[in-house]
Amino acid sequence: MVTRRRLRSFLTALCLYAMAGLLIGYFGINAFTGNRGLRARQDIDRQIAELSAEIARTRAEREVWDRRVSLLRTDRIDPDLLDERARAVLNYAHPHEAVLLLRRP
Secondary structure, three states: OHHHHHHHHHHHHHHHHHHHHHHHHHHHHHHHHOOOOHHHHHHHHHHHHHHHHHHHHHHHHHHHHHHHHHHOOOOOOOHHHHHHHHHHHHOOOOOOOOOOOOOOO
C-alpha cells in the first residue's frame, strides 16, 4: 500500500507540473504568435513606417501642386505656366519647336 500511495503522489505531482508547463507554453506561444503578439506588433510597426513614408510623399506632392495652382490664380498668373498648360491641353506646338515624347515608367 505504501508504494502505491507514493507512486500516486509522484504521478499526481508529475501531472500537475506537466499541466502547468503546458499552460505556460500555451501562453508563451500565444504571446509570440497571437493576434496581439510580438510578431503582430512587428507587422503593425512595419505598416506604420510604410504609411508614414507614403504620407510624407503625398504631402510633398501636394505642396508641389499647391505651388503650381497658386501660380494660376487670377490675381497673379504666371505667363510661362499658362503657356505650358495651354499647349498641353490644346495639344499645340509651334512649327519651329522640337517636341520630345517621353514614355512614363
